[in-house]
Amino acid sequence: MREIHFTGGKTPPETFPYNELINAAERVIKELKDVFAYYPTQHKYADYSLKGYRPLREIASKRYWNREGVELPVDNIVITAGSMQAIELVGRTFIKPGDTVITEELTYYGTLEFFRYLGARIIGVKIDEKEGIIVDDLEEKLRILDSVGVKPKFIYVLPNNHNPTGARMPESNRIRLIDITKEYNIPIIEDDCYGDLDFIRDTKPKSILTLDKNRETIFIATFSKIIAPALRLGYFYAHEKYLNSILSHRWDIGTSLLASAIVAEYLKDNLWRQIERQIEAIKLRRDILLESLEEYMSKYATWTKPDGGLFIWVKLNVDVDMNRLEKKASEYGVYFDSGWKFHYRMKKLKAFRLSYAHVPPDEIREGVKRISNAVKDILKT
Amino acid sequence: MREIHFTGGKTPPETFPYNELINAAERVIKELKDVFAYYPTQHKYADYSLKGYRPLREIASKRYWNREGVELPVDNIVITAGSMQAIELVGRTFIKPGDTVITEELTYYGTLEFFRYLGARIIGVKIDEKEGIIVDDLEEKLRILDSVGVKPKFIYVLPNNHNPTGARMPESNRIRLIDITKEYNIPIIEDDCYGDLDFIRDTKPKSILTLDKNRETIFIATFSKIIAPALRLGYFYAHEKYLNSILSHRWDIGTSLLASAIVAEYLKDNLWRQIERQIEAIKLRRDILLESLEEYMSKYATWTKPDGGLFIWVKLNVDVDMNRLEKKASEYGVYFDSGWKFHYRMKKLKAFRLSYAHVPPDEIREGVKRISNAVKDILKT
Structure with a gap:
């Protein structure tokens, strides 16, 4: 059986573009050649930093521009080993054992396992299976926490094509979410892992990051869900306010240039296709x-x-x-x-x-x- | 200027084998194809675990066998994003803030920075610029620490072609090092990053791991130094005693299959060359x-x-x-x-x-x- x-x-x-990636590998490995002898942190292709291969960060930016109509600044984008490493870096930045964080009542188990590993107390906010997080419940819980002197380190949300429910948060709720968290001065971690995979294209709400006037939302996304998970290529955006602090928790000296360059070479002409x-x-x-x-x-x-x-x-x-x-x-x-x-x-x-x-x-x-x-x-x- | x-x-x-890697990419991407749609943790090529692409682990084992004359068990090898991620995982496993660890007085600054980041107290042992760590000094320092009730979490050493001095530890010193640390029940972390790069080949001392009868030394090595750092492909060996504990600190869902598979495909016939x-x-x-x-x-x-x-x-x-x-x-x-x-x-x-x-x-x-x-x-x- x-x-x-x-x-x-x-x-x-069947959508894994293996022939196209072979062609991309041929072109880009030949083009970069001896660049591989340098550390990602020590070469212009990496922008002299842990942020990763610049052309791949440009594709992340292009995707955002197309979807949101505003720019995602390339200098604030960091390539990671899948979106999971982005979650890891953000988690390590904000959470110390005993700290409180907020998630949706139902959410990605990898995130929950990792936050538990860090010793976080997790508070779940009720969700509607169609519209995602219930903002009234969030407001109530924040009020209670505040009244007992607990300030959550952040709220982690999956607003688009939610895992596990598939819910999509309406724009009006996103705006309320931003307003409420600002009131309590709590950063938002927006995991947009599934944001590319919209079956109905004309009703896309803007991302929380776009709606957040100060652009202080930390935005996580990935190339895994549009190509394949085994590439281990994700990314995050962070405001200057958080960027260096998040990077200070990164110790792997950057994401593989080989994987990044092949995928960037393929996607630069084929992202939408x-x-x-x-x-x-x-x-x-x-x-x-x-x-x-x-x-x-x-x-x-x-x-x-x-x-x-x-x-x-x-x-x-x-x-x-x-x-x-x-x-x-x-x-x-x-x-x-x-x-x-x-x-x-x-x-x-x-x-x-x-x-x-x-x-x-x-x-x-x-x-x-x-x-x-x-x-x-x-x-x- | x-x-x-x-x-x-x-x-x-100039030693970056770009043509050969292009050929390897062509062969192996075609061969693996839809395997990329699965998580490295969920497919036989990854041995259903976070350990990474098995053929690359087999090459690590082959290199060890050739050099040491004993097997490095493939099931105890884990592929990482460069040897730095191996150091990261081992460090996170053993060190809590305030813990004491031992290194050579001079050692790789990446390791020192990371141990400091974890809040470790670092004790340096004197080194001889030709023969590496001075075992008498290690013994004395362990005795002092013991007498004040401090048990170091491990000793981290670079026995071959040491960074920064180039020293190589004689076999007799390695044996004494093993004996002394066993006496105090302190694990050894052997960073063999530069172990492949021997100009004089007939005088190679055995690795600490080989000399350690119980094989409890944690051994770290890399493909970066024989091919190129920007690949971000290293590995470690750990005894059953430590393996799952170290893996429990890994949250990136594994190393890129794309990079691992291309490099494994190339090295399987070209490692020595x-x-x-x-x-x-x-x-x-x-x-x-x-x-x-x-x-x-x-x-x-x-x-x-x-x-x-x-x-x-x-x-x-x-x-x-x-x-x-x-x-x-x-x-x-x-x-x-x-x-x-x-x-x-x-x-x-x-x-x-x-x-x-x-x-x-x-x-x-x-x-x-x-x-x-x-x-x-x-x-x-």
Whole structure:
């Protein structure tokens, strides 16, 4: 039996532009040649700093300009080993053991695990599965914390195509979020990992960073979700106020020039084509997944219908123990990430996340069918 | 005037195998293809872990086998972003603020800066510029620390082609080092960054890890010094006793598969040839540098004559203020790293390090001449 994995934040294997990257490698390795003998920190291509290969930072800026209509200053962009290293550097900058940070009640488990590793106290803010973080709840929680003398170090949010729910925060909520956090003088960490993957393009709200007049929001994004995770190429933007402080926590002497240069060479002429190709491959699967859920799961669950990203959040409305469901599903050869992983205090939830972008389209239906069979089996006993 | 930089730990630009890497990229990107869509942690090429691309770990093991005559187990090797990330992970594992660690009195400044960043108290052990760490001094310092109830977290040493002195520790001293640290139950961190770059090949002492019967020494090495630093590809070996603990401090989700796979593809058939090429290019420069020092600096200084590595350590025997010398040298367009940078407590030293491997051979003589002119100028005034 072929195993079907609805796990991880993976991308469609067939959109990996391997021929184009081979050509890019040929051109750029020849062009850079002996530049590789220098440390990234000691050469003009790296802008004499830990910020990384400048042409790749220019592509990050171009992507932002196109989407937001304002510039993302290249000098404030830093290339990292995936967006996860950006989260790591920001976390290490702000969090000392015992410090309080705020996230959405449900969020990326890598972030939660890392903040826990740093010894942070995490406060989760309620979210709406369609519109993301509930600003009233944030306001209330900030007021309570303030009244007991606790100042959170930052709020970490995933406003676009949220992981795990797929929610997208409306612009009006983003503006309120900015106003409230300014009032309490709390920085915002905006993780825009999935911001490129919009199925509906004309309704894109502006990013929090763009709406933040002082541009003090720290903005994290990645090339992983439009090309492939194994490249390990992400980036962040930080205001001067934070930039050097964040960089002082970086000890790896920069991101691989080899990987950065090949990807920059490919993307400089193909950014939009690659994004389109990626969106198309992912949307195809999203549609199949929604149809399959309708067909097999409508008696047992409800689920989100995201306009972008890699994830669908499924909530069971029947009495099924999640541990048992996971075990039963694995007997059927199908895997998914259980809800508790995404909860800021690992609360048991009758919910799970389906990550579908890397699953072959002709296996999605079978995968959902197996899950529904696992549910049925449990309900029978 | 062309600037001449004797700074950093850079490599000969002309040995960068760009054509071979282009060919390797073509073969391996085509071969791996959709593998890139998966996280390094989630695919067989990464051995389902944060350890990195297995074929590159196999090359690290092959290099060790050839040099040491014993196996370096592939399952205990972890690929990192340069050896610096290996130092970072090991440091984060062992050091909490206020902890004591031991290094050589002179050592790589990146390591010192990082240990200081972690809040470590650093104790330096005296070194001999030819034979490295002085074991009697280590023994005495360990005894003192023990008598006041302080247990150092580890000792960090650079036994081969030491940075900054070029010293190489004799095998008998290594054995004594192991015995003494075992007695006090202190782990050894062996940084073998420069272990490939031996000009005299038949006198190689065994690595500390090989001599350590229990194989509990943590061994760090790199592909940077045999190919190029901007690849950011290093590795470490750790015993089961430490391995998972070290990995628990890793949050970047692994090293770029793109960079790792291209380099592994090239090195699998060219490891020895690349090392030979590298040694030849570096030794050529070392010889010119030693001749030039003899010609221009013999009145003012003494220096080490290393049998390998990238560095020569110059000690002034005239009364010259190092700040003034650095300033004067920069007016002549020549740069080097001042001695205090390498000292565990940043002691002012009438010494500096010349890193020569990346300087064009026909500029080395001119560079040394400029330094001697700067010395003369200062002595005149």
